[in-house]
Amino acid sequence: MEKGLISVDRWTEGSQVYFLTHLHLDHTQGLSSAWARGPLFCSRLTAKLFPLKFPGLDLSLIRVLDIGSWHSIFVVSPSSGEKTFVEVSAIDAHHCPGSVMPLFREAFGCLLYTGDFRWEASNERAEIGRNTLVKALKDDVVDILYLDNTYCNPSYAFPSREVAAQQVVDIIASHPDHDVIIGIDSLGKEELLFHISHKLNIKIWVWPERLQTMHLLGFHDIFTTKTSLTRVRAVPRYSFSVDTLESLNTMHPTIGIMPSGLPWVVQPLKGGGSLPGSLFSSYQSKWRATSGTQTEKLKEALGSVDRFHKCIYSVPYSDHSCFTEIEKFLNLVQPSNIRGIVSSSSCYVDPLYYFGHLCRANQPPLRYNQEKRVQHKTVVAAQIKFNVESGRSTKVDRKRRTAEVGILGVHMSKVDALRRARRGAKLAELEILASNVTCIGLNSECIVWLQNTYDGIGCKEYNPFFYLLILDV
DNA sequence: GCGATCAGCT
């Protein structure tokens, strides 16, 4: 297969055209504000979000792919020097805002790259996605399907996001006097938060950069950075921990909710399928040990909601397709061949293991433009984002550099400050706040307490405490 | 000094 034409979610040198499926960090490794390697195709929404994630990026390099419409891209075969074209369309991947599945058609066939995707069957939006895909494919056969195989195992079974969102609403409603902390990422889960806000008629706190994102996505009223306006806060997932929750509970009754597709093994394993025995054992033993029969009662009451800590609920809200959804998707697409995109997981399963029988590799495929197929020898070399284990150097003893002391005694290096600035946090304002802290009502006891708490938890600017005590004074 | 990359962690 000829390399050097097109890369998807891969940013190394050597391609003529680059595609981004969505703006999650693990798909943009290697992409930076200084990007200059070539035209960058993405969805309209991703293009809109780009300046926030990559300020200073040369926007003239961005090419917008509208969902369902076709674009012709001229490329040059590195080997023969021949000019040829690739047609590309985009299907909504329903993973996070702006996420798309690029569909390529060219002389040698048809390729579909799902990126990360969720293929729900039950709602109107999913129906539109399905119709867009059917229309785009027409009579073409997908020769190679690059598949998001994150949950490509029958063990992974979880409900639609609509159902999971209602489970979250039920949990919050059943804790009317509790504060609520929900762990989210920099992009995604907006509809969950919208559902909560809509059903409970409540605003939702998010951190400042996330509010900017929400505004770009068109949400203008339901999100706030003022903690006094709501008891529901969505915080970065990495600042969400048992320690954080326990600390918050020393001040005010607080529950945590983790929306995630990960630890859900609801259905028993069917014949032929097995996961390594250790895969979930530690996770499961954790909540079994701490919650006992209460967990069972809760599971009965709330379906597949689990509680692995007395104040933390885990809800099966996933932005990736579960096994049965992958199956439905494959029944629809019926590709000639499948390649899994996600290979880093220890429970990686080659999609062919479960879905090989759905492939029509033995059938003579009906290809797009048979004539051109004979004339040109170029193929799309979609470079796949494989997390191949590279020979990593052995561990080196690292000396801990003395950290500089920043605002409020929080350890903050220059690197921190830079990263913070890149994320759009207003460092200067925070410093002013800190220097005038007595003027805005925090007494010295409170500051000492804040310093201790802050250092003790080890979370930095996104720590719920931080905004609780500082930004909303 | 800065960006890229790695290791560690959740």
Place this chain on the structure above:
DNA sequence: CACAGCTGATCGC
């Protein structure tokens, strides 16, 4: 374990 992500440290330019 790791859905996606942050942080600290090192290395090369």
